[in-house]
Amino acid sequence: MPTLEHLINDRRELQLKVAAGGRAELADIEVCGLVVLEDQDPAKRSRHQSYPPGTLFLIDLGGSVIGGTASAVGRLVITLAERRASGLVVAVPEHGPPPAFPAATLAAAARLRTPLLTTTARPSDWEHVNDYLARSRVEYAERQLERLAGLMRRLPMRWADPTALVGITKWLAASLDAHVVVSEPQRGVLASAPRGAQPGDPTPHPANLTGSPVGLHRRKVSLVPTREGEAVLEVASARPFDAADSRLIQHAAHLLGLVDQAQREFGTVHHSVHEAKAIIYQLLTHGELDKARNLLKTIAPALAAAKEARVFVIDCGSQEQREETLRHRALAARGRSLVVPCPDEARHIVIVEPLLSVDGGDEDLLRKLQRLVARAHSHRLGGSRRRPLAALRAAHEEARTALQSGEQTHRCADLTLDGSSVVDLMDPIPAHAWARHLLAPLRALPPGQRSEMERTLSVALSHPRTMAARLLDVHRNTVAYRLHRAAELLRMDFDRIEQRVLVGLALELAAQPPANQGATYEETSAAVTLEDLLRGPRIRAWAEELLQPLRSDRRGLETTLMAWLDQQGHVDRTARELGMADVTVRSHLKTVARATGRDLGSTSGLRDLFIAVCVRTNSPLHSPSRHPGPVT
DSSP states (O other), X not given: OOBHHHHHHHOGGGOEEEEESOGGGGGGOBOOEEEEEOOSSHHHHHTTSOOOTTEXXXXXXXXXXXXXXXXXXXXXXXXXHHTTOSEEEEEOOSSSOOOOOOHHHHHHHHHTTOOEEEEOOOGGGGTTHHHXXXXXXXXXXXXXXXXXHHHHHTOOSSTTOXXXXXXXXXXXXXXXXXXXXXXXXXXXXXXXXXXTOBTTBSOSOGGGSSSOSTTOEEEEEESSTTSTTOOEEEEEESSOOOHHHHHHHHHHHHHHHHHHTTTTXXXXXXXXXXXXXHHHHHHHHTTOHHHHHHHHHHHOHHHHHOSEEEEEEEEOSSHHHHHHHHTSGGGOOTTTSEEEEOSSOTTEEEEEEEEOTTOOOOHHHHHHHHHHHHHSTTOEEEEOOOEEGGGHHHHHHHHHHXXXXXXXXXXXXXXXXXXXXXXHHSOHHHHHHHHHHHTHHHHTSOHHHHHHHHHHHHHHTTSOHHHHHHHHTSOHHHHHHHHHHHHHHHTOOTTSHHHHHHHHHHHHHHTSOOOOOSSOHHXXXXXXXXXXXXXXXXXXXXXXXXXXXXXXXXXXXXXXXXXXXXTTTOHHHHHHHHTOOHHHHHHHHHHHHHXXXXXXXXXXXXXXXXXXXXXXXXXXXXXXXXXSSOOO
């Protein structure tokens, strides 16, 4: 994350000078954004506005800091300290004596650890600071992900591997350009890099470090924080540690502690492995296949080598029962499957089973899961069909739909109620071409932005905004911004079910590229339409079969479903249109979900029902118009 020290040293055009607050602390004070205050009494006004912790405030008092103006600065420092601001910058004239802040104001800034700075820069020099801070946060996140992925790749195949400590220590020393020592009072030095470093002085040869050996910066972290006298990690570098370095040291210390305590504290190791698997599963569902495969090589090598997989979801009834079930021998993966607590639902366990080209799946695993669920009366099981590894999120939704249908699975083909979705019935070559054409404005973005946008859409179209933000590890406003930007690029309105369905369908199809069969995507996409993809007896028969249970019900379930779709998923509007009570509409929709085996809250379930209705009623599904020239 960008800090005050970075702003002072890297953005010299801002002409920042410290008036109060130690320079040693500036490297630890993160800045998340800039707010310009223009009120004559800023302390009073700021109490009525909400700003995130780490906000830097800039104020131009229009002249000398004297009298009432000086008092206002003092009050503002106290107010900003309460709001956990990163600091206050006061604009002063470029030519003239330096501002004379009252001693009480300087003392308050130092005591409250809220730096007081001055600037002689022009207002135009500050215009792009928020853009700089946003870019810095993205770079920080990318660097952290790369470092954490590197750290995860150091996970040993055996936790008690005697070379694991040395390997992780060497990697950490290289990553931080530092000297690193792992030691324990009774056993002495356990690992060091470079070799020869000793506890208390992990840099016996500081001239080897980049930069001057004078004023070395040090960190000392216990590998097992809850116990005294255990092993510690010591790191020393010629440059100061920023927040990213500090977090990496903490993660490395935790991993080193787990390795060192493998025999004595197996429970802690077990928990860490589940955390690592949860990270891998999130990478898989977010489309980061290469990163996930690298990490899977040491945890589930069979899955790392697979191109296809199927997903099982077990509902354990409660989070406590889930923890007990995770320890069951039936879920022992033996290097084949990935077993992970579901990140979306505290009661669920997710099993990702690899399917090799000559492999129909591990039927023994399926039988074990069925026996496990049969013995535990509070447990239920759902699963997906064979899916490309790139479509793991769709497989998870399919398994969750089967789970919510209340059916217990007995054969792989029975994992969903009707055995097929509309995606399975489309001709793959033109379907993939149509998807690429619809998503073309996103694919024109730089690779990093494109991946970020597609990942956000995949998650945010399937989950409420707050949950999507948690799964993506970003602020909910970031999710809202990306959705707004994607809607602009694609010329879509995501408040409309039809257009959410179109984008969700395109994302799933684009993640499953078919084999090259002669025609290029560009040639195919120029002619294909969604109506072409949905035309034909197979899809019409599928739509009729899917909706048949609704037509045979006397309560008018199909009418309720169609009205709910027309009203963009609003129960109250549907109830008014049909002259029903809200509770009746909700009851009908729950019955629709059970009868069709489709979860109306998931992208794939909503997609299948919407398309089936359109096909059966001959209603058109329109893609957005395309205009020449780039989309801005």
